[in-house]
Amino acid sequence: MRNQYDFSPLYRTAIGFDRLANFIEAASNQSAQAQSNGYPPYNIEALDENNYRITLAVAGFSEDELTIVAQENALVVTGTKQKKNEQTKFLHQGIAERGFERKYQIADHVKVKAANLENGLLQIDLEREIPEALKPKQIPINGKLRVEALDAKSA
Known part of the structure; x- marks a missing residue:
């Protein structure tokens, strides 16, 4: 429920x-x-205050079978497995060879920096880039910026 x-x-x-x-x-x-649907398994790491990494376990998928699309506030990772020889007779098939689609909501100003596929792990690096206009700024009172107050806080 x-x-x-x-x-x-x-x-x-x-x-x-x-x-x-x-x-x-x-x-x-x-x-x-x-x-x-927990397939494929994944990790989300905070590398530091503005950098993140998503790691998906995509064993058996090649670069050609994976697609990463970033649009607005969404990141979509899709895996499409190409058909193998239909005549293969498995005694046991424990390796999942099905396609998948994973969707992640990403915050404003978070951009995809790089993607790397190595040893069956797809790593997607993300970085938050806050525009200068959105960073905190001190507002002067009566047209004067209180520099001495800033110096006292930093000391």
């Missing part, structure tokens, strides 16, 4: 957070789907 949450009170009291509420709602729907 899946829990349904009502986000309408958030819409009434918060301005500009509707995208956040939609994101939470979509994430709760995706988590229910992800629990039923």
Whole structure:
């Protein structure tokens, strides 16, 4: 049974957070789907404050069979396995050779920097690049910037 949450009170009291509420709602729907399909397994690492890495275990897939698409605030990794010889007779087949699609929601200003496939692991490096206009800035009071206050804090 899946829990349904009502986000309408958030819409009434918060301005500009509707995208956040939609994101939470979509994430709760995706988590229910992800629990039923854990293929392929993956890790998400925080390398430092602004750098991240997603590592997917894609053993058996070649570079030609993998596609990485970054669009707006989404990252989609797709694996399409090419058909092998249909006459192969397996006594046991434990290696999954099925296609997959993994979707990740990424924050604003997070960009895909690189992707590398080595030893069956696909590593996707991401970096948060905050534009200069969005970085914190000190506002002068009466047209004067209080430099001495800044110097005292840094000491």
